[in-house]
Amino acid sequence: MSDTRSRLLTAAADALRDDGVAGISARVIAARAGVNQALVFYHFGTVSELVAAATRDAVDARLELYRNDFAQVESLPELLHLGRALHEREREVGNVRMMAQLMAGAQQDAALATAGRYAMQAWSDEVEAVLRRVLAPSPIAVIADPAGLARAVSASFIGIQLYDGVDAAGAGAGLDALEQLGVLVEVVDELGPIARRALLAKVRKQRRRAKSDSAV
Amino acid sequence: MSDTRSRLLTAAADALRDDGVAGISARVIAARAGVNQALVFYHFGTVSELVAAATRDAVDARLELYRNDFAQVESLPELLHLGRALHEREREVGNVRMMAQLMAGAQQDAALATAGRYAMQAWSDEVEAVLRRVLAPSPIAVIADPAGLARAVSASFIGIQLYDGVDAAGAGAGLDALEQLGVLVEVVDELGPIARRALLAKVRKQRRRAKSDSAV
DNA sequence: GTCTATAAGATGATAGAC
């Protein structure tokens, strides 16, 4: 890949992270890359397409970096611990911050929307694989949908990152609370047979209720 | 309050919701309000200040509208149900969509940051009050920090709303998963005394671990 | 592939008429 092309890609990702969707432009990116502004359009057609390609690459690179860590997770507490560590590291590197800006821009821009969908999919799939493995031996597997849960977790990360940008203390308290709640899942994991049966009965009841709700 | 002022305020909130932070400008807002562009600066000084004031008002109005619903919640399943209904209604009205754009812009703009902090605080406080009431009789009260949990929930809502904008099916699956997970909490609520003691022991263990982690 | 130059328009913000 040409030097200029890759310089523009990393510059675009950096600019999105630091200046936000509202502050991004061909000139800002080009200045960061140390190249001429016209090259944005020569190589990528539009600013949106450049940003979309840049975030795509950045997400791929980041996930590659974490793949090993994800693979080594064997239990839910370990997963929660990894989530916390990931948040801390990402706060410095700014990848989630970049994704949050991508998602915000994606609401009104078709090219960014495609990139945003890709990014969420990539992260969610990774988390889903871990959840599927970790929850398999647990009775929680009966009620938890790994795919949905992974998507909820990924989306929540974006929200918490945005919150972190305006109130770090508040966002920290939120993460702490979620981590503490993980204990709850552990406890259910070690439930006796009677309680386990009660759990299953409740799940079935809730399922029926949800079904009749959607029918109305 | 003058007619023009209030027209600008609602127009600013609408523009933020529909056009996003990246698409907002004094001219766009003024056109929506049907007034001259110069009045933005006469009444509010800067565009950011106008947007900040507009979101502040919108959040106050929305919370006022939901106050009754919040007050009537008596159990966790009811709270989860309200959360789902709120998400559906807000998807149409677009208040959370507006807040998501506010939070994205708040990362780089001081005036928007203040407004974002206020908005998150207002929603979190409301949710916190309900959580405190609902969780009080439950053994979960021991592990759950209502303030932190409320903040996590509010932030997650923002993230899921952004996700909803690029992949409605994925966001829906995420919400479904969270709702199903609520069953877990219900089960713990009806735990026997032995299991309850096991829960408390685990919590204490986790607390110690967290403390030693932060010491390192 | 990279540059300069430039078009055609949008932006925040202000001065001054009314």
Add this chain to the structure above:
DNA sequence: GTCTATCATCTTATAGAC
């Protein structure tokens, strides 16, 4: 308070020299 007119500056995007 509201308007017109205007500023300097920014934007995307293209044409054409090198």
